[in-house]
Amino acid sequence: MVSLIEELEAREAAARVRVEELEAGIAELTSRLAGEREAWSRLRVARETVTEVLAELAGQDVAEPVTLQEPVEPEVRVVGAIMVPHWREGLTADVLPDVYRDIVEVIAPASGPMQAKQIVPRIGLPVVTGKIEGTRGKLKRLVQRGWLVEDQPGRFAPARPVPGRGIGEFAER
Template sequence: MGSLFEELEAREAAARLRVEGLEAELAELSGKLDLARESLERLRITRETVAAVLAEMIPEKAAAFDADRPTASEPTTSAYAGAERHVVGVLTVPKWQPGMGVEVLPQVYRDILEVVADAPGPVRAKQIVPRIGLPAETGKIEGTRSKLKRLVERGWLDEDTPGMFTPAHPRTGKPPNSR
């Protein structure tokens, strides 16, 4: 066995190597952190810019909609041709009106209406979630409850007892998936 000083020198050398390794890791992580911060800042600026542009565009589009509408003889080219654009302010769940069918609704709302219509009585959101193919997790239940409330607001469902949903309008004919 070596002397005490040799042992201390060996431990000091090992500690020095460990410190140098950690400093290298810290420098690498610091560089990654700087890149992540730059990316975050670019995304923040982009979001603010898009929000400002949309805020400016919406009143212009609404006021100039009829004036700018192309006639049958004018070409309908756009700077955004071929690009996917999302329409702001579209009502995906319209208010129910006599004669309106479920085909006007997005698929998930149709599935919810079908489950509620097929149930023998009032149903809760947590009973609907597994029947529309979602896992029975809190987030999925709350999302479905939100959709149920929206369907109640728009006249597609009734909620006589809080949290218990029933069809607002009896179905005529057979359900679309029946034989």
């Protein structure tokens, strides 16, 4: 008969093997992801360069200027890596990962700046310290990337007012 300690040691060893296999898989996927991101980056730079050259040529009265359609940022779903692009003209919240998009969509119609503790229940999370602090981190990232502003500490609002509205008034979605 096997002792309880021996059984626990066997289960621990099996769990350790599973964890090591998963970690090896994650390392391989991370390496592949880095390679694909590099290829994507090179293609994006090439497209932007070609677009600039064509725009310059169009200014020199080229017979038929070629216009390139601006691609939509691809949706990346990777556990542990969230892509929050810097805001630029023409981007909508649709390019953001789900939780970031939810945050922007909650703040956009607000009559004034909002705090993380006001946003958490509106995006479907329980109002507990961990979720509030996690959301605050996401709000800070959205500020860094130009999607939101933090005029007062802890109070967040959309970075751009809707044309035709007064200061502090933002569009309803």
